[in-house]
Amino acid sequence: MTPAEQTTVDRPDTRRRDGTEMTLLVVAGAAVLPFGLASLTFGDRLAQVDPTSVAVDRIRPGEPIDLLWIWLLMYAAAIVVLLAGVPRPGPLWSARGSLRGAVVQAVGGLVVAGETFAVHYAGFYFGDCTYAGCWPWTEQAAALAAPGVSAGLAMLVMAVLVCEVPWWVRAVVPLVVFLTTLTVQYAVWDAYLVPIFQAPPR
Numbered sequence: 001m002t003p004a005e006q007t008t009v010d011r012p013d014t015r016r017r018d019g020t021e022m023t024l025l026v027v028a029g030a031a032v033l034p035f036g037l038a039s040l041t042f043g044d045r046l047a048q049v050d051p052t053s054v055a056v057d058r059i060r061p062g063e064p065i066d067l068l069w070i071w072l073l074m075y076a077a078a079i080v081v082l083l084a085g086v087p088r089p090g091p092l093w094s095a096r097g098s099l100r101g102a103v104v105q106a107v108g109g110l111v112v113a114g115e116t117f118a119v120h121y122a123g124f125y126f127g128d129c130t131y132a133g134c135w136p137w138t139e140q141a142a143a144l145a146a147p148g149v150s151a152g153l154a155m156l157v158m159a160v161l162v163c164e165v166p167w168w169v170r171a172v173v174p175l176v177v178f179l180t181t182l183t184v185q186y187a188v189w190d191a192y193l194v195p196i197f198q199a200p201p202r
Contacts, residue, residue: 013089021086025104028082032108035079035148036115038072042182043120043144045069046189049197051129051137058130058198073182080151080174083108084158087167095167102162105155105170113152120145136197143193147185151178 046062085101097105120141129137154177158170 017086017089021098021101024082025085025101028079029104029108031075032079032083032111033115035076035112036119038076039116039145039148040119041069041072042147046144046186047194048144049136049140049194051131051134059194076148076151076178077175079108080112080155080178081171083155084167084171084174092168093166096165097162097167097170099162101167102159102170105162106159109152109155109159109174111152112155113149116145116148116152131201133201135201140193140197143185143189147178147182150181151175154178 044063045065048060048062049058050060083105085097085104087095087097089095121138129135151174154174158165158173162170
């Protein structure tokens with residue numbers, strides 16, 4: 001088969017793959033917009049300290065983990081992976097991703113990190129804060145935002161490395177970062193972080 005004939009054969013497959021990737025990226029790009037709400041739900045399942053309350057009732061209990069939490073976790077995990085696009089033709093373990101996939105992943109990472117940061121820092125409290133600086137408002141918000149912000153930054157780094165690492169690495173690393181940070185957050189929250197936030201600032 002001549003090179004011209006090979007190009008003719010390959011072109012429909014290339015167009016099909018490009019079309020699939022474009023559709024996937026558009027869907028994932030639209031679906032990432034409410035990511036902040038998912039992050040807010042993850043935070044609502046954790047006990048939080050009200051900066052305006054007196055010491056005896058400063059802790060607002062977290063809501064129980066329910067089906068909504070599970071669905072939102074699957075949604076967040078899927079979005080983090082889908083925003084990497086699709087691999088180029090070749091062995092999956094070594095195939096690189098496309099430039100358009102990297103651009104969307106970078107923008108998506110900024111959206112994930114930015115929305116997560118915004119929803120946790122946008123809260124406000126009525127009344128005077130108990131301690132100067134409204135402790136522990138900013139510190140608690142930073143801890144609540146950690147999984148989403150970490151995942152978003154990991155997506156941004158992976159997008160920059162589009163020509164250096166295989167596609168599957170770009171897709172999996174942000175997911176691992178997100179799930180690991182979320183797991184650690186839930187594991188240490190009640191036992192270690194809440195007592196710190198409840199105590200007076202040092």
